[in-house]
Amino acid sequence: MTRFILRRLMQALIVLLVMSFVIYGLIGLMPGDPLDIMIASNPGATPEVVAHLRAIYGLDQPLMLRYWHWLISALMGDFGFSRIHSQPTLEVLGPALLQTCKLLLASFVVSVVLSFVLGIVAALRPGGIVDSFISLFAFAGISVPVFWLALMMILVFAVNLHWFPASGMANIGDGGFMDQARHLIMPVTTLALANTGGFIRYVRASMIETLRMDHVRTARAKGAGEGRVVLIHAFRNALIPVVTVIALNFGTLFSGALLTETMFAQPGMGKMIYDSILGNDFNLALTGLLFATVVTLLSNLLADLAYGWLDPRIAVR
Amino acid sequence: MSGIATLPDRAISVGRLRWRRFRTHRAAVASLIVLALLVLFCLAAWPLKTYLGIDPDATDLLARFDPPSAAHWLGTDDAGRDELLRLMVGGQISLLVGLLATAIGGIFGLLIGVTSGYFGGRIDAALMRFTDGMIILPLLPLLIVLGALDLTKLGFTKEFATSGAAGFWRIVVIISIVDWTSIARLVRAAALAIKERDFVRAARASGAGPFYVMRAHVLPNVATPIIVAFTLTVGRVILLESVLSFLGFGIVPPTPSWGNMLNNAQELVNTAPALAVYPGLLIFITVIAVNFVGDGLQHAFDPRSERS
């Protein structure tokens, strides 16, 4: 088991290293480079000055070498300076990460609870009326463009009904818990609705499978009440694959968060990455993307470990 | 010879059986019809254009946000262009991107999956590491970076980099670069299972090489799961295209796509809510129909699945 964990950790580290290089290379291919921006704001710069600046910033060096220097400083905790925020990127990242965690956690809880309830109900009578409606709901969740769903929420609940604020994380001058919560309701609901669809389908499939399994049938035949059978026997068995699948879907969740944050102007990681790319803030974009990768890697690793722990046959391989 | 049981005179072909099973999936059948209507709707752009005598790209700043009229059946958008025509043309673009990116990514995934599954060993290990690496990437941020790349830095001319064609092909390419993993894994698993079957071993014993085996045995046998996966991928790709175009990294105006018609949605919500509803609704209906058809195909191809 320890060896399994070690091996997976090693793999994750290698993937991270490769990814950091790929992202570094890609960011370098975005329009303009840090110097262009500087030159644009200082029209008097002569070609000699520009060349000199390029040398100072190391922009004349080959990609590998520049990456190497960046990697060394990154390993020492220096991820550079954010252009649009005029702060070290890590200091911009911290609060954004926190905000995203709030959003993700809240919507995750909502969608897991919702999907378990609906998935189990649907699995009790596969093919019935209730199942059909729940399936339709699930398919709608998978198929709706998240940004448009957010737009519709804003249209209905903010513009027409004035129930919730359309954007931001708090009103100026307020910012208490209730105020923050009011600002979070629509983003959380949007993200939760979008994720619930996929989850329901997993829970439903997994429940139908376990309800067909022999020992559940036996328990039913022995006269255990319907409710107890479902909850105790089937639920426990259905849990493992569902939890794994959900944990493995963290990347998707993150993409959803990016959109929700952008739509509702929530200052989280997703919006930060989006804004940094729009604003040519290379360091911030790089740091944000890397952290997003790390978070996804970690959640996959945890899902893997959990699975290996629950089902030792996998870990041996 | 006595041991041969008499066979029924006419056995039903596999295709017929599948169609029968597909038909029992009512949502899928309805979705198929919806999709056909949607395609007709998008293609109706050409006749309607000539009938009304309107250019969908022609802007008219004096006619911004006009309500529906005889000349503009759904009114005009924020640049005074005919909303209905743009929805039709935009749909053509969105559907085309969906099909093209799925096809290109699918072929890529197919090649990787077959190679990985059939040859196994080191090749398989390396390719699957690569695929796993791809899967764990934060998809949307990555696509945004790819969408923001400066094409001139990759050696393309400035004219091309800013053209509409570049916008179109860029989004097709970047989506197919990232969205091939599910097909690759599927095909690999199927190839792994099929190469151990005795009919493949019999062919190899008769001298069949890997290419013969892939063409004659592996591909025909993975066709069904691939069709299902392709369908579901089309839905996902249409969503991705709309997101990217909406964020401004995909199809570039004036070429319309359902995604970029929502570009200034925040403004639309307050001034012309209907314009914020139409494109999104069309994306939603398309994707949900595609997904239902995919589900129906899955049901039709998998004899064990039960559903009604």
Place this chain on the structure above:
Amino acid sequence: MSGAEIFALDGVSVHFDLGGGGLFGRARKTLRAVEHVSLTIADGETLALVGESGSGKSTLGNVVGGLQVPTSGTLRYRGGPMDEAAWKRARRDIQMVFQDPFSALDPRMPVSAIIAEPLLIQGTATAAERRARAAELVRQVGLPLDALNRYPHEFSGGQRQRIAIARALAPDPALIVADEPLSALDVSIQSQILNLMQELRERRKLAYLFISHDLAVVNHLVDRVAVLYLGRVVELAPRAELFATPSHPYTQALLAAVPRIGRRRARGASSIKGEMPSPLAPPPGCVFHPRCPKAQAVCRTKAPVLEPAPGRAAQSAACHFKE
């Protein structure tokens, strides 16, 4: 009885590398599926390969069928070395029939294409010739002509096995490797397929390498029997001799388990205890010693070689105390 040698194995071993090693891996593991086997098969001869499940029968059959490259040892084909050109000929001359008739036929191909597939692969016949050949073969294996245009799922296990046999016959081979062709079939069907194989042998002067875990089946068809234990040939004898006077204690035990009228019961070998050891860690000395009722001290250290039994030139056994 039999003609020129078709195929010969000389000191053939097959080892499977089960991974391990590497940075975080476990100790390297080698599975010794076949160990130093020498056999010959001649034109028109039927050689049986008998042994428990896991004794290496299929692996050996795969070597003959060209599906498994031996780790060591040499192969001979028609008296010459087994080089590239020889394999090209052998692929036509040697065909295989497998155990599971449901896995043996591609569900996506009509029967006519399945039967003619070897000809297509080898490029030896035009499309019209292939169709004609398929029609001829379908009749030879006792199926109705309209089977040609149907798909495998429309046939029963026995019928599928007939189709598989027809495919094996397509390139007009000299030798068919049949890997437990009966074990997946109903008992009532088994004898029909056995009869078909017998009939085809007579008609076409075929040689068979007939693999079976069941000695009783073998008694009907074969000329010679090789008994395999843990990848090694422990006894090799003409059928009559082997059944009448088994030499190796393992063969004696196997025979004791076969119900047969008028068979002499082997002394002290009525049953063997335990299970076959793992081919990952074969016992030292004689590999049969942990289960052998006659084992002595020497058996634990010194491996016996396959040699003619005393006074029986045609019957060899690998045992220090063979009878």
